[in-house]
Amino acid sequence: MSENYTIPIGPLHPALHEPITLKLEVSGEEIVGVDIFCSQVHRGIEWIGMNRNNAIQSIYLAERVCGICNISHPFCMVDAVEKVTNIEVPERAQYIRTIIAELERIHSHLLWAGVAAHEIGFDTVFHYTWALRESVMDLVEYLTGNRVTKAIFMIGGVRRDISEEGAKKIKEGMRFYLENFHKIEEIYLHDPTIRMRTRDVGILTKKDALKLCAVGPVARASGVPKDVRQDYPYAAYADYGLKAITPDMYNGEVHGDVFDRIIVRLLEVKQSVDIINWALDNMPSGSILAEKNLVKLKIMLKKAEGEGVGRVEAPRGEDIHYVRLKAGEEPFLSWKIRAPTYNNVLPWIPMLLGGQIADVPIVAASTDPCMSCLNRVTVVDTNKKKEFEITKEYMHEQSIKKTRRLMRNGQ
Amino acid sequence: MMMHEVWKLLFKKPFTNKFPAKYAPKNVHSYLRRVKSGKVKLVPPIPPPPNFRGKIQYDIDSCVGCGLCAQVCPSKAIEIVRDKKWIIMHCKEGATLAAPLKIKIYVSRCVFCAQCVDVCPRKCLHMSDEFLLANEDKLSRDLIIPGP
Ligand code: SF4
Ligand code: SF4
Numbered sequence A: 001m002s003e004n005y006t007i008p009i010g011p012l013h014p015a016l017h018e019p020i021t022l023k024l025e026v027s028g029e030e031i032v033g034v035d036i037f038c039s040q041v042h043r044g045i046e047w048i049g050m051n052r053n054n055a056i057q058s059i060y061l062a063e064r065v066c067g068i069c070n071i072s073h074p075f076c077m078v079d080a081v082e083k084v085t086n087i088e089v090p091e092r093a094q095y096i097r098t099i100i101a102e103l104e105r106i107h108s109h110l111l112w113a114g115v116a117a118h119e120i121g122f123d124t125v126f127h128y129t130w131a132l133r134e135s136v137m138d139l140v141e142y143l144t145g146n147r148v149t150k151a152i153f154m155i156g157g158v159r160r161d162i163s164e165e166g167a168k169k170i171k172e173g174m175r176f177y178l179e180n181f182h183k184i185e186e187i188y189l190h191d192p193t194i195r196m197r198t199r200d201v202g203i204l205t206k207k208d209a210l211k212l213c214a215v216g217p218v219a220r221a222s223g224v225p226k227d228v229r230q231d232y233p234y235a236a237y238a239d240y241g242l243k244a245i246t247p248d249m250y251n252g253e254v255h256g257d258v259f260d261r262i263i264v265r266l267l268e269v270k271q272s273v274d275i276i277n278w279a280l281d282n283m284p285s286g287s288i289l290a291e292k293n294l295v296k297l298k299i300m301l302k303k304a305e306g307e308g309v310g311r312v313e314a315p316r317g318e319d320i321h322y323v324r325l326k327a328g329e330e331p332f333l334s335w336k337i338r339a340p341t342y343n344n345v346l347p348w349i350p351m352l353l354g355g356q357i358a359d360v361p362i363v364a365a366s367t368d369p370c371m372s373c374l375n376r377v378t379v380v381d382t383n384k385k386k387e388f389e390i391t392k393e394y395m396h397e398q399s400i401k402k403t404r405r406l407m408r409n410g411q
Numbered sequence B: 001m002m003m004h005e006v007w008k009l010l011f012k013k014p015f016t017n018k019f020p021a022k023y024a025p026k027n028v029h030s031y032l033r034r035v036k037s038g039k040v041k042l043v044p045p046i047p048p049p050p051n052f053r054g055k056i057q058y059d060i061d062s063c064v065g066c067g068l069c070a071q072v073c074p075s076k077a078i079e080i081v082r083d084k085k086w087i088i089m090h091c092k093e094g095a096t097l098a099a100p101l102k103i104k105i106y107v108s109r110c111v112f113c114a115q116c117v118d119v120c121p122r123k124c125l126h127m128s129d130e131f132l133l134a135n136e137d138k139l140s141r142d143l144i145i146p147g148p
Helices: A045-050 A055-063 A071-085 A089-117 A123-144 A166-190 A191-199 A206-211 A216-221 A258-281 A294-303 A338-344 A350-351 A357-367 A371-375 A391-409 B002-010 B029-038 B069-071 B114-117
Strands: A004-009 A023-029 A030-037 A306-314 A317-325 A334-338 A376-381 A386-391 B056-058 B078-082 B089-090 B094-098 B101-106 B125-127
Touching: A023 A357, A023 B101, A030 A350, A045 A055, A045 A334, A055 A071, A055 A350, A071 A089, A071 A294, A071 A306, A071 A317, A071 A334, A089 A123, A089 A166, A089 A357, A089 B089, A123 A216, A123 B002, A166 A191, A191 A357, A191 A391, A191 B089, A216 A258, A216 A317, A216 A338, A258 A357, A294 B114, A317 A338, A317 B094, A334 A338, A334 A391, A350 A357, A357 A391, A376 B101, B056 B101, B069 B078, B069 B114
Parallel strands: none
Antiparallel strands: A004 A023, A004 A376, A023 A030, A306 A317, A317 A334, A376 A386, B056 B125, B078 B101, B089 B094
């Protein structure tokens, strides 16, 4: 008798920024089939940008595409618009953009590391990592005036300068991270339990990563050295000469599993610290905006015609904004956003196949999507036509149980 | 390693600032009344950083009603209205009595981007430090600038 269950996960939860449905076919504990349904919600962000807002208003709308990558999206959008209008961004603004983008990467990767620890039941590590993350949040608040929605981008530059004192504060913050990096490294990369839960779990081979167009840390962890900052440098990255991080830089081997994704992200935190320090030391002086008069800028944008593509390496991978402007019209003629998680969702299929239900949280979290989609799961027993619900708590409990089991057996 | 950290944390002062009180009061309104009468003391919040973007402030007298702020506001929080005060306006046909254009800001819609502050030619808008803005009534007196 076939004992296969189908478990749909998702699609909706109020806290989701990427609502998605997962259908898992399980035989006992093992996952034997995975199906993914995207496009579960439509927020109309692109529509508003094309119908209601002018380009300046759309910067703040782009910021709200994602709560965590809210530098990458406006960055990408203004980049695209600057390409249409041929606005030359002053060098100092380029460096400030780089610094803010890297601060965002540090905060996003630490947030992710905490979530990953939480998913496998290590809440102490979760709190510890997030406590470390507070420091970068304070820096962001100090530099931009707000913790989350930074509102620092403007077409043709940035809206706030980094003062002498600000630079000193950032340097101090970066020293703090360098001092504490070995602790994070110790916790995540040398802890036997984390290794047991993540080594050879959720494997994405290099071939699959290339075939499914994975981006960002997910692709890099599978040994694909791709990074927009390296391949098509923007802002100040060309001066820095960045090199994409793959796990073999750390221990000489590529598994493409969850553990490798942890390695890549933690090394990237270190790399970001390095970039920020470098950018502060080499920051040119000068103006931070190409066109200070916003009214003139608005008229210029109204006259502009053409199309532009912005590409930015967000913490989760490559982000793309496509923008088309028509002369005489203030809203975009078309605006298309491709967020990185879109590419990183399909790789879930090879990652989850052959795994266990207890691994779903950590494997899905390892690509760094929004995890609230696991909040409600309905299990359909196809043989008995019976439905019952698995809540996020149940899944989480299963995950913790597995960690405990492994800890017991490992000792 | 982790155990060591946990031990250290056990003896440290908690990182969290217990604003506004050490334990959440059962009834916020009665708590606030007691604060007002001086019976209990509020735990102060962590001061916001310089250049923090809080509740917007508007100097109605220097506003010329150009409407630029409403044009760039991403959340359409600014409405252009006629002033309640009538003034004598001098135009080609001679002096007439008219109400000049002013703005009205709905703070409940504001996303605190400060774009209007940047664009205003008369510098009559600026962001304050005030951040305690939660209210059940989105059109309450405190959340409309200038007041009704
Ligand atoms: S931009 Fe300034 S002067 Fe013009 S309407 Fe707004 S507040 Fe008044
Ligand atoms: S701060 Fe931004 S959202 Fe608020 S009123 Fe000004 S432009 Fe509008």
